[in-house]
Amino acid sequence: MSPATPMTSPSRLEKTLFRLQSQQACLAWAFREIVDRPGPVIELGLGLGRTFDHLHRHLPDREIYVFDRVNGAYADCQPDPAFLFLGEIEQTLPALHDRLEGRVVLANSDLGSFDRDSNRRVAEMSSRLLPPIMAPGGIVMSDLPLSLAGFDEVPLPPGALEGRYYLYRRAG
Secondary structure, three states: OOOOOOOOOOOHHHHHHHHHHHHHHHHHHHHHHHOOOOOOEEEEOOOOOHHHHHHHHHOOOOOEEEEEOOOOOOHHHOOOHHHEEEOOHHHHOHHHHHHHOOOEEEEEEOOOOOOHHHHHHHHHHHHHHOHHHEEEEEEEEEOOOOOOOOEEEEOOOOOOOOOOOEEEEEOO
């Protein structure tokens, strides 16, 4: 299946498919990039737990910190309760600043929706909260375009479609 032609916009199903394909390609790339780098991983947006499950299966020895308002994950996609932080991310993530500052090697921010105003607020929040916790050379993945001070945008790997997922690397 190929992306919709420029004259037609993709359906919501296609948008979701393209985002998931792009996310999977970016995750595979990121796993290779951090294989020899120690440090925790964070997931902003647990949702049903599918991405967490993928992270956990491919990074079984990593601390994976998960943040969301509520835990709606499938029973077989549950994070370790010691690494699950429920509530408003603007409060729960900064509360762990001392534990995470400058250590995170991979962050996945998967908080987008079909609401433009919400996406703008979420992108601003992620752009503000992620830089202080990221390690030098750390990778941020996002389903929304971010404006991260001190980061370079990274070209997408094969299999990822422009505008469906975004990659950034902290300088250093």
